[in-house]
Amino acid sequence: GKDCPITYGELIKDRPIFAFDKVRYYKEAIGGVVAKTEELALIAVDKIKVTYNPLPVIIDPKDALEEKDVIIREVPPSSEVVYNPIEGTNIFHHVVIKKGNTKEAFKEAGLVVENEFRIGSMNHVQIEPHGAIALWELDGTLTVWSSTQAPFTVRATLAEIFELPINKVRVIAYYVGGGFGGKSDVGIEPMVALLAKHTPGHPVKVILSREEVFHGTFLRGNFWGKVKTAVTKEGKIMAEEVVLPWDLVVVVSLEERL
Numbered sequence: 433g434k435d436c437p438i439t440y441g442e443l444i445k446d447r448p449i450f451a452f453d454k455v456r457y458y459k460e461a462i463g464g465v466v467a468k469t470e471e472l473a474l475i476a477v478d479k480i481k482v483t484y485n486p487l488p489v490i491i492d493p494k495d496a497l498e499e500k501d502v503i504i505r506e507v508p509p510s511s512e513v514v515y516n517p518i519e520g521t522n523i524f525h526h527v528v529i530k531k532g533n534t535k536e537a538f539k540e541a542g543l544v545v546e547n548e549f550r551i552g553s554m555n556h557v558q559i560e561p562h563g564a565i566a567l568w569e570l571d572g573t574l575t576v577w578s579s580t581q582a583p584f585t586v587r588a589t590l591a592e593i594f595e596l597p598i599n600k601v602r603v604i605a606y607y608v609g610g611g612f613g614g615k616s617d618v619g620i621e622p623m624v625a626l627l628a629k630h631t632p633g634h635p636v637k638v639i640l641s642r643e644e645v646f647h648g649t650f651l652r653g654n655f656w657g658k659v660k661t662a663v664t665k666e667g668k669i670m671a672e673e674v675v676l677p678w679d680l681v682v683v684v685s686l687e688e689r690l
Contacts, residue, residue, distance in 0.1 A: 433452030433463070435626070436593070440589055440593055441618075442585060449622045450463050450626075455484065459644075459648060461623065464627045464638075465477050466630065488502040490522070493655070493678075499522060500520060537670040541670055543664075544662050546658070548656065548657070549657055552654045553679070553681075555649070556610075556614030558609065558610030558612060559609060559610050560608070562619050563638065563639040564638055565635050566627070567628060568628050569633070570632055572600060573600050574590060574596060574600060574628075577603075577604045578603060578604070578605055581615040582616050582617055583605040585618060586619075590603070590622060603621070617650050619650065653680060653681055657676040659672060660672065660674075
């Protein structure tokens with residue numbers, strides 16, 4: 433990661449190409465090996481030894497809301513988006529929407545119903561896994577062939593990461609063999625381009641395994657919610673109060689947006 437210690441992301445620039453300084457989630461990529469064959473690459477990877485110093489872990493979003501001693505979310509100062517965090521907590525963005533007088537409605541209601549629900553995280557599980565090929569020409573032009581639904585976003589991101597004029601970056605997206613939103617953001621392209629930068633004139637290809645797709649690509653995060661509903665005796669809804677914490681995981685750019 434120290435070969436390219438920058439972070440990127442469409443909403444928040446909080447995603448490194450390879451982890452540097454610390455690893456923030458299970459199976460986060462820390463480096464890459466380039467070889468002529470997959471077999472040779474795997475042999476080389478087996479020879480790499482990594483020592484980890486354990487850090488505090490938060491898995492459940494409920495725990496993240498209550499935990500104040502362990503702050504997981506770190507927003508880089510380079511991020512240029514509007515967000516509303518609560519300082520000293522793991523709440524990255526906090527929005528309150530109010531309309532009408534719900535307190536009076538609950539006082540006058542014939543019945544008040546409260547429910548709690550939860551939906552787990554979900555990977556899109558396309559038959560075609562994420563894959564990309566990158567080639568740096570000797571004149572400094574970067575060409576990337578990718579299974580992506582967002583070629584223009586990928587191109588702009590690569591140009592920013594590698595400090596290239598946009599006309600020096602070309603992204604070619606063929607027919608996507610299944611995406612369902614899971615390829616609608618920047619994926620492995622920066623990693624493949626960084627590896628290929630060390631082999632100018634020679635392309636580098638990376639195809640993720642199914643396990644790697646689960647651990648390191650775009651997904652829909654889990655959320656849980658509380659809904660309190662006031663109704664009349666006839667069953668007409670008078671008011672609702674909804675609390676909906678959304679688990680944005682540790683990297684916003686790995687999380688699907690509503």
